[in-house]
Each structure stands twice: as C-alpha cells, then as structure tokens.
Amino acid sequence: MIMQIDKILRIYLGDTWALLTEFVLIGVALLTVYAVLALILIYAERKICGFFQCRIGPNRVGKWGILQSVADMIKILLKELIHINRADHFLFRLASFVIIAASICTFAALPFADGAHVIDFNIGIFYLMAVSSLGVVGILMAGWSSNSKYTMIGAMRSGAQLISYEISAGLSLLTIVILSGTMQISEIVAQQSEMWFIFKGHIPACLAFLTYLIAGHAETNRGPFDLPEAESELTAGYHTEYSGIRFGFFYLAEYLNMFIIAGIASTMFLGGWMPLHIPGWELFNNTMDYIPSVVWFFGKTFFCVFLALWVRWSFPRLRIDQLLNLEWKILMPICLINLILMTLVVAL
Amino acid sequence: MNINEINIHTVSVSMDKAYETAAMLRNDENFDFLFDIVGMDYGDSLGVIYYLSQSSNPQNILSLKTATDNRDKPELFSVHDLWDSANVYEREIYDFFGIRFINHPDMRRIFLRSDWKGYPFRRDYDADPTINPVPLDNERLEDMETSPSVSMIMGQETEKVHTLFDNNEYIINFGPQHPATHGVLHLRISLDGEIISKIDPNFGYIHRGVEKMCESYTYPQILHLTDRLDYLSGTINRHAFCLCCEKALEIEAPQRAVYIRTIIDELTRIASHLIGWGSMCMDMGAVTAFMYGLRDREKIMDIFEETSGGRLMVNYNVIGGVAGDIHSNFCRKVKEFIPYMRKMLKEHHLLFTGNPIARGRMNGVGYLSKAKAISLGATGPSGRASGWHNDIRKIEPYSAYDKVDFDEIIHDGGMTFDRYVIRLEEIEQSLRIIEQLIDNIPEGACKEKTKAIIRLPEGEFFQRVENARGQFGVYINSRGDKTPYRVKFRSPSLVLVGALKEIATAPRTKVADLIMLGGSLDYVIPCIDR
Numbered sequence: 001m002i003m004q005i006d007k008i009l010r011i012y013l014g015d016t017w018a019l020l021t022e023f024v025l026i027g028v029a030l031l032t033v034y035a036v037l038a039l040i041l042i043y044a045e046r047k048i049c050g051f052f053q054c055r056i057g058p059n060r061v062g063k064w065g066i067l068q069s070v071a072d073m074i075k076i077l078l079k080e081l082i083h084i085n086r087a088d089h090f091l092f093r094l095a096s097f098v099i100i101a102a103s104i105c106t107f108a109a110l111p112f113a114d115g116a117h118v119i120d121f122n123i124g125i126f127y128l129m130a131v132s133s134l135g136v137v138g139i140l141m142a143g144w145s146s147n148s149k150y151t152m153i154g155a156m157r158s159g160a161q162l163i164s165y166e167i168s169a170g171l172s173l174l175t176i177v178i179l180s181g182t183m184q185i186s187e188i189v190a191q192q193s194e195m196w197f198i199f200k201g202h203i204p205a206c207l208a209f210l211t212y213l214i215a216g217h218a219e220t221n222r223g224p225f226d227l228p229e230a231e232s233e234l235t236a237g238y239h240t241e242y243s244g245i246r247f248g249f250f251y252l253a254e255y256l257n258m259f260i261i262a263g264i265a266s267t268m269f270l271g272g273w274m275p276l277h278i279p280g281w282e283l284f285n286n287t288m289d290y291i292p293s294v295v296w297f298f299g300k301t302f303f304c305v306f307l308a309l310w311v312r313w314s315f316p317r318l319r320i321d322q323l324l325n326l327e328w329k330i331l332m333p334i335c336l337i338n339l340i341l342m343t344l345v346v347a348l
Numbered sequence: 349m350n351i352n353e354i355n356i357h358t359v360s361v362s363m364d365k366a367y368e369t370a371a372m373l374r375n376d377e378n379f380d381f382l383f384d385i386v387g388m389d390y391g392d393s394l395g396v397i398y399y400l401s402q403s404s405n406p407q408n409i410l411s412l413k414t415a416t417d418n419r420d421k422p423e424l425f426s427v428h429d430l431w432d433s434a435n436v437y438e439r440e441i442y443d444f445f446g447i448r449f450i451n452h453p454d455m456r457r458i459f460l461r462s463d464w465k466g467y468p469f470r471r472d473y474d475a476d477p478t479i480n481p482v483p484l485d486n487e488r489l490e491d492m493e494t495s496p497s498v499s500m501i502m503g504q505e506t507e508k509v510h511t512l513f514d515n516n517e518y519i520i521n522f523g524p525q526h527p528a529t530h531g532v533l534h535l536r537i538s539l540d541g542e543i544i545s546k547i548d549p550n551f552g553y554i555h556r557g558v559e560k561m562c563e564s565y566t567y568p569q570i571l572h573l574t575d576r577l578d579y580l581s582g583t584i585n586r587h588a589f590c591l592c593c594e595k596a597l598e599i600e601a602p603q604r605a606v607y608i609r610t611i612i613d614e615l616t617r618i619a620s621h622l623i624g625w626g627s628m629c630m631d632m633g634a635v636t637a638f639m640y641g642l643r644d645r646e647k648i649m650d651i652f653e654e655t656s657g658g659r660l661m662v663n664y665n666v667i668g669g670v671a672g673d674i675h676s677n678f679c680r681k682v683k684e685f686i687p688y689m690r691k692m693l694k695e696h697h698l699l700f701t702g703n704p705i706a707r708g709r710m711n712g713v714g715y716l717s718k719a720k721a722i723s724l725g726a727t728g729p730s731g732r733a734s735g736w737h738n739d740i741r742k743i744e745p746y747s748a749y750d751k752v753d754f755d756e757i758i759h760d761g762g763m764t765f766d767r768y769v770i771r772l773e774e775i776e777q778s779l780r781i782i783e784q785l786i787d788n789i790p791e792g793a794c795k796e797k798t799k800a801i802i803r804l805p806e807g808e809f810f811q812r813v814e815n816a817r818g819q820f821g822v823y824i825n826s827r828g829d830k831t832p833y834r835v836k837f838r839s840p841s842l843v844l845v846g847a848l849k850e851i852a853t854a855p856r857t858k859v860a861d862l863i864m865l866g867g868s869l870d871y872v873i874p875c876i877d878r
Binding site: 052053054055149150153157223224226227233234235313314315316317318319320321322 | 518519520526527528539542629632633634635636637639640643699700703705706708709858859860861863
C-alpha cells in the first residue's frame with residue numbers, strides 16, 4: 001500500500017515534491033504514534049501503579065477508565081501558561097521543544113515492525129546515542145531559565161546524572177555492536193533471526209542487558225533515579241515552574257523516553273520485531289512467524305516498560321552521592337570488563 | 349519547698365535567683381530534661397514555670413516558678429544554655445507574654461508576625477481587630493534575615509541584631525508549601541551545593557491560638573480542640589485533658605471506660621505510626637509504602653467510625669469516661685485486626701526495611717546522641733531510638749497500662765534506621781497491649797456522671813501522657829470558674845523540629861537527607877502551631 005501511495009505521488013507531483021510530501025506524511029505519522037503511545041503509557045502506568053499500591057487506579061472516564069489520559073490531555077491543553085517573572089523567556093520556551101525534539105528524533109530510529117523503520121543508516125546506534133543525549137540540554141535550559149532555586153538544583157542533578165549514566169548505557173550498547181559487528185539497527189535485528197542476542201551473546205549479553213536496563217532507567221529520570229524531579233525534595237525539580245502544555249511536553253517526553261529505552265533494549269537484546277526463533281525447531285519457528293512483527297516489538301517493549309514500572313513503584317529514591325557511586329564505581333567498571341568479555345566471546 | 353502532689357515538687361524563687369537555681373538543678377541535681385516552660389500572667393506579675401525531670405529518675409517532676417513584677421519591660425534570664433529545648437519555649441513565651449529572656453540568642457517572635465501589636469496571653473491584651481487588622485492586600489515580606497537578642501554583661505544590658513544568613517548564601521525557602529514538610533512548616537535552609545549548612549525553622553503559618561481559645565471555652569468545649577492539636581494522635585491528647593480534669597475533680601472513670609480508652613489510644617498509636625512510617629518512606633521516594641500504610645490504617649479508621657462516628661476526629665473521650673459505649677462489632681473487628689496487622693507488618697519489613705536502597709539511605713546519617721535527645725526534649729520514639737527511657741506508659745502508668753505486659757522499645761544507636769524501625773516495633777507492642785485488654789473489657793457503665801457545668805477547683809493541674817510522638821502534657825490553672833485561667837499543652841513535635849535542626853546540620857548532610865530526617869522524627873505541624 002505504501003508503495004502504491006509512493007507511485008501515485010510520484011506521478012502527480014514529480015520526484016522531489018513526492019519525496020517532500022512523504023517526509024511530511026511520515027513525520028505526521030510518527031508524531032501521531034508518539035502522542036497515542038504517550039496516552040497509552042500514561043494510562044498503563046497509572047493503572048499498573050494502582051495495582052501495585054492495592055488501588056483501582058483510574059476507573060471513571062470510559063470503561064475501566066481507558067479514556068482518563070485523553071481527558072487529562074484535553075485538560076492540559078486548556079490550561080493556562082503561567083508567566084514567570086524574571087525568567088529567561090526565550091530559553092524557558094525553547095527548553096520544552098528541545099526535550100520533545102530530542103525524544104522524537106530517538107523515537108524515529110526505532111524499528112517498530114518488519115519494514116516500519118524510519119531512520120536507518122549505517123551508524124544507527126551512534127545516532128541513537130547522540131540524539132538521546134540532547135535531552136539533557138533541554139533539562140539544563142529549563143532549570144536555568146526558570147529563575148528558581150529548586151529547578152536549578154534539579155537541573156544540576158540531572159546534568160550530573162544523565163552524563164554519568166550515558167557512559168554505561170553507551171558501553172552496554174557497544175557490547176552488542178561488537179557481537180553483531182554493525183551499527184546499523186536493521187542489520188542488528190536481521191542478525192537476530194536465528195537467535196536473539198541475549199541468548200546468542202552468552203553471559204556478556206545478559207550482563208549488558210541488565211546494565212543497560214539500569215543505566216537506561218536512570219537516563220529516563222524515573223524512580224529510583226528520579227532525583228532531578230524528586231517530588232518530596234524539589235517539588236517537581238527542573239519543571240517546577242512549567243504549566244499547561246509546556247509542562248505537558250516534559251510529561252510526554254518522560255513517558256516516551258521510558259518507551260524508547262525499553263524499545264532500544266528490546267531491539268538490541270531481545271530481537272526487536274524478530275519473532276522468537278530456536279535453531280532446529282522449524283515448526284516452532286514457523287508458528288512464531290505467524291504472529292505479526294509489530295506485536296513482537298510492542299510485546300517485548302511493554303515487557304521492558306513493565307520492568308521499569310515495577311522498579312519505580314517498589315524502590316525508594318537514591319541520594320545524589322549514592323547515584324554517582326553506583327555509576328562510576330560499580331556500573332561503569334562492570335561495563336568495561338563486560339566489553340572485554342564480549343570481545344573474547346566474539347574472538348574465540 | 350512544698351509538696352502539693354505525690355511526685356511533683358514545686359519551688360518558687362525570685363527572678364534573680366532563678367537562673368542559679370536552674371543551673372544548680374541541672375548540674376548538681378541532674379534534672380537534665382526540661383519538660384516544658386509554661387508562661388503565666390498572674391495579674392500583677394508575669395512569670396514562668398519550668399517543669400523539670402530527670403532522665404535517670406523520670407517519675408520525678410519538679411516545677412520551678414519565677415516571676416517578675418515589671419509588666420512594662422519584663423525580663424528573665426534565659427536557660428537555653430542549660431537545656432536546648434528552652435530555646436523554642438522561651439521564644440514562645442516572649443511571643444505570647446512579651447517576657448524577654450536575657451542572653452537568649454534569638455529573641456524573635458515564634459508564631460506571630462514580628463509586627464504584631466501586643467502580647468495575646470497577657471490578661472490586659474486588647475483583642476480589638478482594629479489594632480491588628482486582617483490585611484486585604486499584598487503584604488510586605490517579613491524580615492526573616494535578622495534576629496534580635498538582649499545580653500547582660502556586668503549588669504549592663506546590650507541589645508544586638510544578628511544576621512541569620514550572609515548575602516552570598518544560597519538560601520532555599522523550604523515550605524511553607526512543600527510536599528514533604530508534613531504540614532505548613534517553613535524551613536529556610538542555606539545550601540552549599542547539595543549540602544546543608546544552616547537551617548532556620550519558621551513556625552506559625554497555621555497557628556490557631558488554641559491555648560488562648562481555651563481561656564474562654566468551658567472544659568467540655570476545650571476537649572474538641574485537643575483532638576485538633578496533633579490530629580494523628582487526637583484521642584491520646586484528648587485522653588490527657590480528660591485525665592487532667594478528672595484528677596482535678598477527683599473522680600475516676602469507670603473501669604470499662606479505662607479499658608476502652610486504652611484500646612482506642614493504642615489503635616490511634618498504630619494508625620499514627622503507620623502514617624509516620626509511610627510518610628517517611630514517601631519522603632525517601634517510595635510512594636507504594638505510603639499507600640500500604642494508609643491501607644492498613646484504613647481498618648482502624650473503620651473501627652473508630654463504627655464506634656464513635658468520627659474517623660480522624662474521634663471525639664470519643666469525655667470528662668469522666670467515654671462518650672458512648674463501643675459498637676457491638678468493636679471487639680470482633682479489633683480481634684480480626686490484630687492478626688491482620690501482624691501479617692502486614694511482615695510485608696512492610698519485606699517491602700521496605702530490607703531494601704538495599706532504603707538501608708543505604710538511612711545508613712550513617714542523622715545521629716542524635718542520648719544526651720542531646722534529652723537536652724532537646726526529643727521524647728517518644730525519636731528519643732527512645734537514642735536510648736532514652738521516656739515512655740510515660742512505663743514511667744507513670746495511667747489508665748490500664750499498669751495491667752498489661754508490654755516492652756518499652758529502646759534502641760541505642762540513635763541513627764535514622766533506629767528511629768525508622770522503632771515505629772514498626774512499637775506497632776507490635778501496641779498489638780500486644782490491645783490483645784491483653786480486648787477480651788477483658790469489664791461490664792458496667794462507660795461514663796461517670798459529672799455535673800452539667802464542670803468547674804475545676806482552684807489550683808494547678810498537670811498531666812502527661814505518651815502520645816504517638818512523645819510526651820504530651822496538659823497544664824491547667826484553674827481559678828474555680830467554668831473556664832480555665834490558663835491552659836498549656838506541651839507539644840512533643842515542637843522540640844522535634846529543634847532536633848531536626850540539630851541532626852540535619854551535621855557535616856555532609858544533604859537536602860535529600862533533610863527530608864528523610866524530618867520523616868524519621870515524624871513531627872506534626874498543627875501540634876506545633878497550637
């Protein structure tokens with residue numbers, strides 16, 4: 001169907017314009033998926049968190065409260081944007097866009113299903129790491145420009161945290177790059193057609209999966225690593241002064257970042273959209289192929305999201321020195337050793 | 349020295365000798381715990397009553413009275429260097445009576461605004477609203493940077509004004525509206541990066557003048573105010589006031605009421621400790637733990653609701669007994685609750701106590717030594733976590749506490765974890781107490797008949813009980829009218845904020861620790877802002 005749209009557009013608009021139109025269409029599609037996913041994630045989080053805490057969760061808007069996040073979205077769109085005195089208004093406004101842009105750029109590089117992959121080139125992993133770390137710029141901007149001491153502390157914590165945990169996250173992904181020998185995401189997924197990397201890569205891959213989940217979780221600023229917004233300490237951290245849809249952007253980005261981290265983890269370690277294949281079990285493999293690839297991707301990703309929620313709603317928050325100790329004294333050395341281990345596994 | 353009660357001795361001294369006597373009592377007689385300072389306006393003179401006690405001999409109470417005739421410029425000597433808790437108590441008396449304490453480092457008003465005219469607890473105070481009008485427009489921010497003090501050197505008075513914070517300090521207004529201050533507390537903290545260097549607590553945002561209101565309320569009316577001090581242990585506060593009135597009227601509540609009161613008190617304590625535990629966990633970022641605490645507390649609230657009609661404000665104790673008999677389901681539900689709570693306690697330990705992050709957070713911060721805890725007057729679980737035996741239920745058993753077998757939980761560590769775990773352990777002890785009482789509630793009336801209008805005989809009456817936060821005290825000065833002449837409540841929470849200031853300014857304590865330490869002390873603001 002996509003090919004047909006492409007053909008029709010090329011006939012009527014010519015090559016250049018057809019390409020531009022397609023860019024716009026894909027952009028719109030991505031944004032829609034982004035927004036809808038955010039709504040689903042917010043609903044899922046509130047419901048799952050409710051179950052963890054022996055509550056019912058949202059149950060008033062729609063059946064089982066499924067329209068709750070839609071209602072909340074409408075509410076947040078209608079809310080007043082509060083003017084902050086003596087804030088740096090340019091940076092204040094820019095910050096929320098930087099955050100959402102960084103998040104969408106990363107989002108676009110995820111392979112959602114067989115063929116549904118927007119940004120895919122030979123340095124895909126490199127690209128992922130580069131754009132996902134842009135978010136910290138937005139957070140620092142938000143904290144600085146709000147002209148508030150709470151946001152400032154939140155932003156500084158966030159800067160320290162994201163820059164530290166980027167290292168572990170990057171090193172864990174590099175372990176897989178060593179195993180696969182490529183940085184292209186589609187190629188990485190294709191290589192897992194025989195067996196997912198978490199099984200193929202022996203212990204180093206499992207270790208890398210764990211460290212990536214921890215480091216990635218820390219990068220999303222969610223509990224137990226939610227120091228930048230630590231509700232009980234800094235009220236809402238770097239986005240304390242934001243209101244209305246500007247706050248909504250932060251909120252959206254937070255949830256989508258969680259999804260993105262889970263998506264990357266499932267792509268790199270759990271085969272992405274690739275069905276579960278076990279070498280030699282032909283019948284089993286064929287049966288697995290009947291399940292659409294998009295289901296595989298979202299299934300695995302939501303599994304990882306669930307792990308993140310589970311951790312978030314069970315653990316208390318770390319303190320800033322413990323957070324940095326965990327990264328620099330524990331996670332990073334493990335990752336470095338793991339990298340060498342993986343090299344050995346590949347070389348032998 | 350005259351003895352007017354079994355174990356309360358009263359000493360009256362002139363204002364010149366007061367400090368010397370206090371120092372003698374503190375240093376030679378080992379009266380190391382200043383329970384409370386009560387300010388008094390005797391009409392012709394203004395005075396204070398120090399209630400002192402010994403940590404080694406806690407049933408000994410000594411009241412030291414002193415007064416000054418100078419009503420225009422009343423001055424007494426400060427005892428803040430003898431007992432740390434005197435710091436806030438003296439500020440409170442300065443605020444309400446206008447007595448200035450010489451050598452006190454910080455003579456600011458504690459609850460009222462600095463521009464308030466008059467001293468509300470003086471008998472000649474003019475409450476005319478035109479003198480202190482309610483402002484309807486934006487007010488100028490109050491000066492929070494400076495504090496005055498008076499010192500006396502060689503008989504020469506000098507007034508000084510200190511600056512609390514330097515210009516280049518990074519000061520954060522922590523509260524009055526903040527998710528983790530457990531109420532409307534305002535801490536001004538000075539930060540060096542994440543590390544706290546100074547704390548200056550500001551109170552009074554929700555001060556209701558309960559003690560002043562008491563002076564125009566009849567005794568049964570005052571009962572309703574006591575529930576609203578420390579709302580989490582409301583029944584226990586009310587119990588204290590009832591006991592104090594009963595002592596004055598020389599009546600005794602029927603045994604049935606005594607048993608019911610004790611059970612209700614212990615249920616309140618469990619509910620309060622669950623909230624205390626939960627909110628401390630929430631302060632550390634574990635929201636689920638808080639929800640678990642609330643879930644279990646809900647069972648107790650249901651029991652209260654069935655019997656008294658109230659959930660938070662139970663309004664159950666009255667002078668001479670309890671307001672009505674217990675509901676027919678009461679015993680069954682309480683008996684069901686005991687095994688349920690035991691099971692849930694295990695779950696709470698499983699969820700949070702053993703959690704490596706939680707242990708890491710609580711490890712090594714918030715040390716409160718025993719001597720400091722006594723000096724600060726940090727009673728209750730917070731003091732017991734530092735190894736101080738201060739449980740009134742053991743010291744002077746009131747109600748049915750002498751009939752039951754339970755342990756006073758003591759930890760010697762004085763660390764945050766001790767204060768954390770002591771609450772969960774006290775829940776277990778409370779369950780034991782309830783278990784022993786619930787099957788043995790005697791039959792009979794649940795209320796002693798009292799006169800329609802209760803008049804306490806002339807005199808001073810004093811009662812202390814153990815509420816969920818520590819020693820709660822009631823002081824009533826009656827002149828034989830249907831309203832008291834003066835009522836003073838000893839709030840265990842007020843001094844706990846002093847303890848917070850002490851432990852949170854220890855070296856290398858961070859913002860995140862401050863919140864957790866506040867949770868570990870478990871103060872309740874309405875009890876401070878009486």
